[in-house]
Amino acid sequence: MEFGTIEREIYIEASPEVVFEVVSSPDHLKQWWPDDARYEPTPGSPGEIVFGDRDAGGTVVAFTVVDARPPRTFSFRWTHPADEAATEDNSLLVTFDLTPSGAGTLLRMTETGFRELGWEIAVLEQQYQEHVTGWDFYLPRLAPYVATLQVRP
Amino acid sequence: MNTAVTGKVDDDLWSAIGDPTRRRMLDLLLIEGDGTATTLSQQLPVTRQAVAKHLGVLDRAGLVRATPTGREKRYRVDNAQLARAVTQLSSVGAAWDARLQRIRRIAEAIQRTQQN
Numbered sequence: 543m544e545f546g547t548i549e550r551e552i553y554i555e556a557s558p559e560v561v562f563e564v565v566s567s568p569d570h571l572k573q574w575w576p577d578d579a580r581y582e583p584t585p586g587s588p589g590e591i592v593f594g595d596r597d598a599g600g601t602v603v604a605f606t607v608v609d610a611r612p613p614r615t616f617s618f619r620w621t622h623p624a625d626e627a628a629t630e631d632n633s634l635l636v637t638f639d640l641t642p643s644g645a646g647t648l649l650r651m652t653e654t655g656f657r658e659l660g661w662e663i664a665v666l667e668q669q670y671q672e673h674v675t676g677w678d679f680y681l682p683r684l685a686p687y688v689a690t691l692q693v694r695p
Numbered sequence: 696m697n698t699a700v701t702g703k704v705d706d707d708l709w710s711a712i713g714d715p716t717r718r719r720m721l722d723l724l725l726i727e728g729d730g731t732a733t734t735l736s737q738q739l740p741v742t743r744q745a746v747a748k749h750l751g752v753l754d755r756a757g758l759v760r761a762t763p764t765g766r767e768k769r770y771r772v773d774n775a776q777l778a779r780a781v782t783q784l785s786s787v788g789a790a791w792d793a794r795l796q797r798i799r800r801i802a803e804a805i806q807r808t809q810q811n
Binding site: 548550552554555556557560561563564565570573574575647649651653 | 788791792794795796797798799801802803805806809
């Protein structure tokens with residue numbers, strides 16, 4: 543088992559408040575990652591994310607919020623067994639750090655854990671994505687979704 | 696596709712290439728074209744017996760191919776299998792790249808909606 547870290551940084555032309563919502567709320571998470579997400583975005587809250595159809599061979603993956611400090615940090619652990627508390631040994635830790643930058647936000651993502659855990663899930667996701675190739679799937683979902691969003695002050 | 700079988704192959708590949716000594720051995724074999732347990736152990740801080748064990752793991756994962764020459768087997772890297780392993784190793788990062796692009800598009804679409 544090898545411990546590893548993935549780090550990524552991306553600039554987003556949106557305020558940290560908006561980006562925080564997108565990376566942390568289960569309703570938004572479903573738009574950029576799994577098909578379903580059930581958790582409270584508060585520290586310690588256990589939940590789950592689902593790839594595919596929950597009742598038709600889909601895969602349910604445990605998901606536990608570690609830290610939520612809007613609009614700066616959101617972190618969670620995932621891939622731990624559903625009946626175990628998330629720890630360093632049984633899960634991957636994903637941390638989003640948000641920094642205001644110009645008119646937008648610099649979003650930094652790190653994922654740390656035993657790489658084998660990430661590998662299994664990457665294979666799962668890859669196999670799933672092959673059926674719904676990327677944006678062919680997400681774009682038609684996104685437009686009606688954005689249209690329903692409340693405009694905030 | 697039989698996912699049970701491919702899953703096993705993938706696990707073997709991952710653990711084979713996940714070990715620093717074995718990655719160093721692959722480096723040496725790539726640089727030198729081929730090698731034996733003896734020639735590799737002369738360049739590594741491990742015994743010939745340990746190198747032979749590591750070669751066995753790499754062989755089972757299909758990352759090296761052995762040909763018997765004299766008293767010792769001579770090993771070469773299987774380039775196709777190595778390329779496949781590298782693709783798999785990078786797929787976790789690639790998955791995050793795709794997710795982050797989606798995060799960006801969603802957040803920017805929301806921001807535009809709020810400004811209009």
